[in-house]
Structure formats: structure tokens, C-alpha cells
Amino acid sequence: MSASTTSELAPQTDPKAGGPAPLRLDQHIVEIVSDSGEGAQKAGQTFGAVSAKMGNGVWTVEIIPAEIKPPARSRAGASGIRVRLGSKPITNMGDEADLVVAFNEQVLYGRVEQGAYKPGTKILLENRWATDGLDEIREQYAKALADFRSQGFDVIELPMEEECRKLTKNPRLGKNMFVVGMLCHIYERDLDKVNDEVAFVFAKKGAKVIELNQQLLRAGAEFAKANLPFRFHIAPWENEKPMVVMNGNQALALGIMAAGIETVAMYPITPATSVSHHLGSVYPAVGGCLHQAEDEIAAIGFAIGASYAGKTAATVTSGPGLALKTEFLGLAVMAEIPLVIIDVQRGGPSTGLPTKVEQGDLLAALHGTPGDAPKIILAASTIEECYHFVILSRRLAEAFRGPVILLTDANLATGVSPFPRPPAKEEWFAPPLDQSPWSEGLKPYAWNPETGLSPRPIPGQVGGEYVLTGLAHTDESHVAYDPTSNQTGCEMRSLKLAALQKTLKPPKVHGDPEGDLLVVGWGSTLGAIEEAVDRLRAEGFRVSSVHLRFLSPLEPGLAEIFKHFKSILSVGISYNDPPDGPLMNEETRRHAALTVVLREHTRMDIDSWGHCYGQPLTPGTIYAELRQRLTR
């Protein structure tokens, strides 16, 4: 069970102070929910940043409506932010929220429908709607209030907007900082640090705005002190390392820079676009070139052209864009052009769920290219890995002379969490352009028959002149008219994956190396899976997990690891047929992508569990599913 239960949340009295003593907790989940444009996200980011600076583990994730300007007070328009705090590093968004600040009751409904709350969740609700001029709104409010209370939520009505009006004529814009003030009192944040953070956040808006927001902040803290009978204490964790805090897309952008990738060509696509936003502002710091192409196809074509000319290149996209890039991807495989393709996955197929998470592109990445097109596929499972895996991808692309697909997803893209500040190392940068003369007699595809590897001539190298072609070709890059060249080319390109696999180590098992159940996952579900496994292990269950970083080639030793468990379950944010149903049997049931890959690889009986509700898998839902399987 999660650390904070309803009973723990009951206020306690500190006999000495005569007021409530803070309740000590390992972790807590806070949400701020509003109409869009009310500043909830800025409030949450400010609160999260201060909490991280005070040494808490933090995971922040934005609640984003699908529309840019949804109507006010609508369920689908729920906008806001979730901040999960802990006394240890936090790896995921967690289960139901413990404390919610809501600016109206309708957006709250949007979150209730998504199962974001539980009985006992404290809800601090703006109460101006109780006295609204419109009968309809007053009725909606009263009805919702009764409804929420009947569901067991602990609703506390607060006149937040009225309080803010004492300081500003436009309380709708200012109350977000009032909320930060309330939260700072509740969670014992250092108000000086918060004041600094507010000054930083509003630096561009001038001294007047900073001062007003700092006043609102203090007012919020004082209001909470006078009116709320509870406080929470979440101890910081011991950490000496310097830290940075960012989201996964910012980590990708910085990773691109740290890898020495010179050119990124992209076309706007949610949820990958913000990588380019970030690059747009900071890429010049390392002399990089961001090209917004006319379409997804041109984006990868441009990157391939740059790479052919010896300049390291990447393209960043999401599912529909990956589909459009397929033909060029095949060319990069066929002609062995180093290239990093980052796919920030969203829900699919087709336009699907643009702003929501899914791990649905695994098989498209693996098998989406017509013909036999072996390529390297990696998946980042943390925000920190988003940074480091770009560097790894760039090096693999060059060493193995071909495309590398790096999969991340919307969960990593929008999650914000601290991690140790990575260094900037010269050896992580791409080597300078090689313009030395090409060795005489060396062919442009001088394949090593054991590994399939070959050195690559770069335009400008005297004597290296060759014509790259997407046609089947000989080792001289001549169009193949004979029967054996295509077979040889396929073999050489395929061998490279075997050569890479030989350099990899078996994945680490989280938990004991044997037991009743082994969970296998990949990508952003790492934190949630391990948290669920840890809870079950604490209850005495024999369950472990393995998380894959390499999807092609797969890390070695999987069958050997799997052998020591009674059953194997792949867990992910992707579709699989429910096992029961009138039409379902082993012949008809379609499994999750990871199961398909693992079954083919290990020839073992592996089951699937997961969903595609567009939401990250929470530790609680994984826990419940695994527990049911373990007690069956």
C-alpha cells in the first residue's frame, strides 16, 4: 500500500505548540487543477523546484487538456499539474493524489473520472462558485460538492479568490502563487527559497510583478497557517551530488548537444516538438543547426544528407512521423548511413492520442521497414537516460554504420524530475570531420566478414569517391546485377546486430534471481514496475523484474534469466487482447508487442498485461495485477 492512507492524514495535535504537528510521511502526491490559463502549471513547477532544492525526490507531470483553449469549467478542460514528493528519489507519478487544490468543481470531475483520487484525498476547493450570480453554476457546485463528499473525498472549501482580491484586481491570474504559498506552509517549505524561485520565474516581468507575486505567496502561507489544521513533513534524502531538474524532452535536447550532434532536422509533432523548442533556444551555444523541414520525410532526408556529408545528425519525431520516415529509414539501413532517430511515442495508430502516452511503436520500429532492415533500437527508461542514451545512440550509429532508433514516450517527455548533473565531456562529442585521404584500394563497403562492420568514406576524402545507392549493391557500392550481392549485403547488415549483441551484458534482475513471477518491461514504466515489485516483495511475494534498454538487438541471457521463474509477464502501456472472451484462445489472442518480441527470441511462454488508456501505468495498478496473479 502507499505510504499515505486516509487515517494517516487525520490532523494531529501538537500539545506544546497548541497547533497541528506536521505528519511525517515518506511521500505525498499533490495536484493543482484548473481551467487552462490559470497558472496551475507554473504554480506546480515552482513548488516542485523548491521541493527539489530542499532535497526531496520529486516527479512533476503536467495535466494537459487535448485542446489549446477548452471552454472554462468543463470536465475535458482539466488542466494542471501533479507533483509527487518523497524522502527518496521519485521515479514515477504514483497512484491517487493525496492533496488537491482545485479552482472549480467541474475540472475536478475530469480528474475524478480518470481515477486520480481516492477516498480520503484532501481537496481544497475554490468556493466562489457557491455564491455565483448564475443559478446554474451555484447548482452545479452544490451538486458536485455533495457528490464528492459521498465518494469519500475530504473537501475543504476555501475563499482563495476572495483572499487574493485583497492584493490584486485580477485574482484569477494571481491565485496560483497564493496556492504555492498555501502548499509551502502545508509542506514546510523554506519561504526564502520560494521567494527566490518566484523572483527567478518572473524575472522577465519586472520588479512590480515579482513583488506582487511574493505578496500573494506570503498571503497564501499565512492563510493556510490560520485556517488549515494539518501540515506534512517529508524528510529530504541524503544526497551530496550536484543535481539538475528537467523533463525528458529537455534531457533529449541537452543529450543531443552533449553527443556533438550537429544537425537536427524535424517537423512539429506532439509530444516530440518541445525537443526542438528547447534546441531552438540553446543549440547555438554549441554551434548546432536546427532545421524545421517542410515535412517528416524531408526532415529525415535532410538529416541523412548531413550524415552522408560526415556531419552527425538526428531527427526527432513521434509515431505518425516515424511512419512517414519509413522509406528513408530503409535507405539508411541499406546504404549504412549513421543516423539517430528519436521517437517520443504517443497513442496510436493514426493520429491516435497525440498528447497521451503509449508504448505502441516497438514493432513499427523493429519491423516497420519493408524488406529485411535490421537496425539498432534503444529505449530510455528514465529522464536521465534520455540524456545519456542520445550520446550512446550517436556512438552506436557511427560504430555500426547505420540508423539507431531511440524510443522515449510522452510520460518521459512531460515528467520533470531531478537527476545527477551529467558532465560535458569532449569524448562524448562526435569526432571532428575526417578529411584525410582515403586508403588506396579500400572499398566503400569493405565489410569485415565476421562482424559486417566497415569504414565509411566521407565527401572531401581524396580517393574515397563512391556513389551511395539504395539499390542492392556490391562492396564497391556498385548497383548489383548479380544474384549473390543482395544476399551478401543482407548478411553483412544483419551481422552487425550480432556483433553489437556480443558487446552487451545481461540485464540486471531487480529482486531475487529466482521466484514465482518475473515482470519484464521497457521504457518509462521502469519506476512504476519496480515500485510495485518492491511493495510485493515487502509483503513476502517472490516477484522480480527485468527492464530492457536494448530492444534490437536484445540484451543477452534473457532465456537464462527467465528459466528461474515460474511465470514471465510483460508489462507495458500497450494493447493486448484480454485473455478471456468468447473468441479468445491461444490461437486468436494478440499479445503485447514486447511479448511478441520476447516469445520469438526465447521461445518461452510469456504472458502480457497492460493497457492503452493513454495514462502512465501507476505502481498501484501494477501492484494489484501482480498480487492477483501471485495469489491465484
Add this chain to the structure above:
Amino acid sequence: MFGLKSDWSLDVPARYFTLEDYEGGTARWCPGCGDLAVLTAVQRICREEQLPPEKVVSVSGIGCSSRFPHYMGTYGFHGLHGRALPVACGVKARRPDLTVWVATGDGDCCSIGAGHWVHATRYNMDMTVMLFDNNVYGLTKNQTSPTSPVGLKTNTHPRGAWLPPLNPLSATLGFTNASFVAQTIDWNPPHLYETLKAAHHHKGFSFVRILQRCPTYTDHVFEELQRDPSQLVVLNHDEGVSLEPSVGKMFPNHERHDPSNLDEARRQAGREDLIPIGVLFRNEACPRYDEYTAQGLDMTMDERIAGLNRELDRFAI
């Protein structure tokens, strides 16, 4: 070139390139194909300009003419159908030292790759783009192309092409930031050579439509033009193509046309009485995207590391 200077000293460069240095594999085009003349013209320009072969990249899509890079002795990129331009732009983006030639056909450029044509024109990166326009799909064996004349009988329109042909000159001159548009014919080597040379010298995206004979499928389309040059009009100007008098005499119609005049260029492109050949439009003042994409190339490793550290520190807590 080898040569005696005015002080009687002999100028001997360290490397001198002959036509052979620009020759690649043996061309496998049909006998009589107009592509061969274009290949020869480009190789001659490379020699004339003494372009180091390792600094020349020819990029193409897919189609008969897109085999072009294979027959050059330089670096080459024979990519995907319709996608020569994005690749060529990528090659040029961070390698201003490379000379880029693009070979593309009427199907490649004006049909499957038409989106890239619009935008590459607007990017105006320094390269020479040769549209080998034979009015038909040749490699896939006789299908209608966007430039096929009305009534052309092909395997996909055996009763004759239905739609009026797309005019690549008018289209290109309609794209914002177009900086060089010319037209030439494959069957007059001096005009072809001079036009491509002018295109090569232009700093920017030089678009040259080459009326190119396909002896297998559209031989008859250009036959009359070849036999009767009075259907053509040669556009003359100091800023355009200059022909030897002996060559000029082969064409009865000449007009003085100032290529800096965009309205006049559009009129020439759209005229129906005669087919204009020469430089229709040229504007060296158009912004060039390759000057934008090359920014930062001069940064040292230390500067880049410092830049990255600065950005990482902005996220420090």
C-alpha cells in the same frame, strides 16, 4: 589550367583534373538518350572549373536520369524517388565547401517530390538542380508524367493524357525566394553547357529545366523542336547565357531578356507562341538558407563544451 603567365613563368597547379577524373561507371542509358549530353556538359564544367572530384557531390532521386551520380567520378548519392532535394539540402547544410549537383526527373521533382521542390526553392541553398524533363516516366516504362503533353499515349493513359501539362518554369517562378530559373535543350551542347555553367556560377538554388529527349517513349515530342528551331526563342543578356555567334546562328529567334525582371521572366515562362531557352530569372540578393545552417561551424571544442556546461547549469538545483 596549365598556362604561361605574363611574366613567362609556367603555372603548374599541384593537381590538375582531366575529364577522366569526373567519369564514373559506363552510362547505361538508351542510345540517343538526352541524359548523355547533360552528363558530358557537367563533366566539362567540373574540368573547366577544376573542381576537386572529392569536393563534388551529385545527388539524385529515382528515375532514368537519377542514375546520373553513378556515371560521375565524384561522390554521389542515389537516394529515394522524389527525395533528392532534402538530401542535397542536408549535404549542403554543414558543408559549404562541397559543390552540389542535383539530377531529378519530371516525375521525381514535379510529382512525388513536388513538396520538396517548393521548399528547396525557397531555402535557396547553393546548388545546381537539373530537371531532366522528358515528359514521361521512362524507368517504370511509359506512364504519364505531370509534364506530359495533352494526348500523349502512355500505358496509364492509352487514349492520351487528359490534363494540361504542369509548367515547371512558371511553377518555380511562383515560389517565394526563387533565385535562378533557366531552360535549355539537350540537343544543343553549347547552349546546354553555357546554361549549366551560368547555373553553377549562381550563388543559390539554380533551377534548370532541360528539355530532354527520350528516344524510347517520347522521341516524337521533341522531334519537331529539334528539326525546326524557329519554335524556340533564345533569351540573350549579359547576365544570362552568351553563345558563340556560330551557335547563335543556328536559332532564328533571339530576344533580349533582362533576367532581373521577375514579371518579364514569368511572362517568358508562360508564353505559348515560342519556347524560351536561356536564363529567365536570376537574383543574387535572395536570402540563402545555407548561410543560416552553417552558423556555428567555426566554434572550437572548448567553446562548445563551455556552451553545453552553461546550458546544463541553467537546470542546476
